[in-house]
Amino acid sequence: MNAEDMNLEDGKKKFIQSWGTMGSSWGINRTMAQVHALLLISPDALCAEDIMEDLKISRGNANMNIRKLIDWGLVYKELKPGERKEFFVAEKDMWDIARCIIIQRKKRELEPMLRVIDEISSVEGTCPESEEFCKVVKDIKVFSSKADSTLDRLSKADAKWFASTFMNMIK
């Protein structure tokens, strides 16, 4: 083992911490991302209590964020026979994780825009101002519809295809 090697505990801390920071810049809240990180690197399922202790967060907070992760499809409930408690495991396949995130971000970032743009497309006019306006709206509409359907297909594509075709496609 090299002197520069990082030990497991420090590595874990750093990972959870960074996944959290990352999360915020991804529009995911810090704690949600940290819970996800914790579950990702845990070899077995954890219960709410474990998570609260590890991350030093309250019950309510833990619960909220676990719930959100389940909604997103990034985490599953796991019931152990004979135990009342609920345990949680993270989805560990990178492509599935990416897929979940693509779907959620599309929902939050793209779809609302498409709706507004549709509403707004009924503006029409002949002055320079309205012409500029309509042109911009039109361009956004065309562009974002394309992006929308591309992301749609991408999120439905399977992992294998993704790895082999998409990633290399752009050569």
Added chain:
Amino acid sequence: MNAEDMNLEDGKKKFIQSWGTMGSSWGINRTMAQVHALLLISPDALCAEDIMEDLKISRGNANMNIRKLIDWGLVYKELKPGERKEFFVAEKDMWDIARCIIIQRKKRELEPMLRVIDEISSVEGTCPESEEFCKVVKDIKVFSSKADSTLDRLSKADAKWFASTFMNMIK
């Protein structure tokens, strides 16, 4: 003109407002996105004063956000002959706009992760915990390097290629 047609003023307001909301969920601050929206739909260059008035924001705020938009490459300074004042115009080509955003988001969302993952890769071990940890870190590394180079190429691709090839590629 239909009864349901939206008039220009309302359309503009709605557009600026929504682009702003959108911005927040994109990790771009609301005001920055609104300034961008305003410039996007304006047929000619606006000065700081115009922007302050239109959006009802302070001088400092306007200045900061214009500056950030310029840094991102979404807005250009325009100097009118004979005028001291600086005017600003938005980049209006959708593909150029997308490109700027891809570059910035990659910088903020992906690159920091790659750095941390690199640091962390020096952990090694033999217990189940460290094995799980190393596996996850490895998977993330592989995946995010691929994503990184794909985005890189994408951001260097030109508009024409983008429109014709990429968008339809996934058929």
Added chain:
DNA sequence: AAGAACTTTCAAAAAGAAGTGAAAGTTAAT
């Protein structure tokens, strides 16, 4: 080099987002 016309900075204030924890709600076993 003095003045006018703008632009930038920054510390303090306001707004907004996230976290807490105790109380209320559920559910499974007896």
Added chain:
DNA sequence: ATTAACTTTCACTTCTTTTTGAAAGTTCTT
């Protein structure tokens, strides 16, 4: 039906981010 083991909710607090505006800094013009 009761209880015990969990989960969820929500009014309140704490932390973060954004905005303000006045003061300081620039840079053209004469």
